[in-house]
Amino acid sequence: MKIGCPTEIKPQEFRVGMTPDAAREAVNHGHDVVIQEGAGLGSGFPDTDYIEAGATIIATAEEIFATADMIVKVKEPQAVERKMLRPDQLLFTYLHLAPDPEQTHDLLASGCTAIAYETVTDDRGGLPLLAPMSEVAGRLAPQVGAWTLQKANGGRGVLMGGVPGVAPAKVVVIGGGVVGTHAAKVAAGMGADVTVLDRSLNRLKYLDDVFGRDFKNQYATAGATLDLVRQADMVIGAVLIPGAAAPKLITRTQLSEMKPGAAIVDVAIDQGGCFETSKATTHGDPIYDVDGIMHYCVANMPGAVARTSTIALGNATMPFMLALANKGWRQACADDAHLLNGLNVHAGQLTYYAVGKALGIDVVSPSIAVKQ
Numbered sequence: 001m002k003i004g005c006p007t008e009i010k011p012q013e014f015r016v017g018m019t020p021d022a023a024r025e026a027v028n029h030g031h032d033v034v035i036q037e038g039a040g041l042g043s044g045f046p047d048t049d050y051i052e053a054g055a056t057i058i059a060t061a062e063e064i065f066a067t068a069d070m071i072v073k074v075k076e077p078q079a080v081e082r083k084m085l086r087p088d089q090l091l092f093t094y095l096h097l098a099p100d101p102e103q104t105h106d107l108l109a110s111g112c113t114a115i116a117y118e119t120v121t122d123d124r125g126g127l128p129l130l131a132p133m134s135e136v137a138g139r140l141a142p143q144v145g146a147w148t149l150q151k152a153n154g155g156r157g158v159l160m161g162g163v164p165g166v167a168p169a170k171v172v173v174i175g176g177g178v179v180g181t182h183a184a185k186v187a188a189g190m191g192a193d194v195t196v197l198d199r200s201l202n203r204l205k206y207l208d209d210v211f212g213r214d215f216k217n218q219y220a221t222a223g224a225t226l227d228l229v230r231q232a233d234m235v236i237g238a239v240l241i242p243g244a245a246a247p248k249l250i251t252r253t254q255l256s257e258m259k260p261g262a263a264i265v266d267v268a269i270d271q272g273g274c275f276e277t278s279k280a281t282t283h284g285d286p287i288y289d290v291d292g293i294m295h296y297c298v299a300n301m302p303g304a305v306a307r308t309s310t311i312a313l314g315n316a317t318m319p320f321m322l323a324l325a326n327k328g329w330r331q332a333c334a335d336d337a338h339l340l341n342g343l344n345v346h347a348g349q350l351t352y353y354a355v356g357k358a359l360g361i362d363v364v365s366p367s368i369a370v371k372q
């Protein structure tokens with residue numbers, strides 16, 4: 001198979017769909033890998049790394065889209081890229097079609113087959129190609145929160161770990177899933193006094209068993225949440241209700257009860273945020289002040305650490321990419337129900353029910369599409 005990896009063109013996107021290591025694995029399996037010139041630079045991978053791995057460098061995205069059997073990317077194809085997709089082509093990338101009718105109609109019109117990272121599943125009910133980015137955002141949250149807490153950035157001027165004789169920062173993490181657990185681990189590692197809130201008793205039991213000595217946990221009633229938020233130096237928002245906007249857990253009025261200069265890191269901002277006062281910001285201008293409380297609400301946090309994010313995503317996508325290349329998408333999806341769950345579009349038909357429901361488009365069962 002000819003596998004093509006173009007340079008990402010969405011603003012502020014520095015990741016790349018294939019690492020040199022992923023390219024080498026594909027080449028070792030007998031595939032041709034074509035990488036657009038400079039595609040890896042944003043993640044610190046020069047063209048020479050790909051050449052050494054056995055890939056070919058091609059100057060333009062047009063040439064990649066014209067010749068590749070499978071396109072491997074990070075972000076959803078932009079309008080100019082969608083125009084280049086072919087009916088016999090396989091697209092493997094993040095798509096997030098439900099809120100994006102324009103992209104959905106373009107993909108259907110292209111006739112391509114598109115497998116979305118975000119809907120591939122695993123045996124434990126997780127989303128293995130979404131989890132690495134939650135791990136990155138979670139571990140980054142206390143790091144950016146600590147910076148936000150610094151006086152010059154408008155924060156309270158509190159050091160995460162304190163010093164001998166001075167208490168550490170109080171950090172509250174709302175939501176103890178992938179983001180929340182990784183955030184709590186790093187905040188505790190920095191020496192902060194950390195409490196994780198969640199509404200799932202099973203999750204709290206897990207956190208207690210595994211991390212009971214590192215950080216505290218509490219059931220997330222509205223009262224307990226407000227109580228802890230009032231005392232906090234930093235609050236990390238990490239809730240998720242699958243398929244829904246994030247619930248607003250702290251109102252603007254309640255914000256005024258927080259300590260002046262406290263920091264909010266609302267990681268759930270990509271689902272609308274869990275504070276009433278959250279609005280999406282960018283890496284260029286990440287924080288803002290509401291009533292003396294500093295908000296960090298960057299919607300694509302993994303972009304700040306593009307190299308780590310690219311490698312983490314590549315580790316997770318590589319086995320699926322190899323299965324698709326080695327067997328062809330039909331056989332790979334027939335053999336693996338979790339990969340089949342990733343099938344969103346095939347030959348002008350939508351094959352993912354939640355997207356069809358969100359956009360009012362008829363859906364063909366993926367298990368039927370795979371046999372067509």
Ligand SMILES: NC(=O)c1ccc[n+]([C@@H]2O[C@H](COP(=O)([O-])OP(=O)(O)OC[C@H]3O[C@@H](n4cnc5c(N)ncnc54)[C@H](O)[C@@H]3O)[C@@H](O)[C@H]2O)c1
Binds near residue numbers: 131
């Ligand atoms: N900003 C970014 O760059 C970025 C990157 C990755 C993930 N995210 C977002 O981070 C959020 C968390 O993702 P995740 O992968 O950790 O999800 P997850 O499903 O692993 O965890 C979410 C947790 O929230 C808990 N929860 C739900 N409602 C709650 C409530 N009212 N109070 C307390 N806990 C509640 C759930 O029980 C679950 O344990 C999502 O919105 C995700 O989209 C953002």
